Amino acid sequence: MADDLYVRYQTADAKYRAHRGSCTTCTDAVRCGAGGRLYESFARLQDAYLTRQQQRR
Numbered sequence: 001m002a003d004d005l006y007v008r009y010q011t012a013d014a015k016y017r018a019h020r021g022s023c024t025t026c027t028d029a030v031r032c033g034a035g036g037r038l039y040e041s042f043a044r045l046q047d048a049y050l051t052r053q054q055q056r057r
């Protein structure tokens, strides 16, 4: 069964990591505009994914 939410969560994670790897501004503490948007998108999907995992137990 395809797990769309998990795929989107992993994709957002990969995009953010790729950006951070190539961006000279983004660190653990500071994010540029584009990095901030990528991180927020990743954080929302991670929240939704983890919440759903907890509800399944």
Ligand SMILES: [Zn+2]
Pocket: 019, 020, 023, 024, 025, 026, 031, 032, 033, 034, 035, 036
């Ligand atoms: Zn950046």
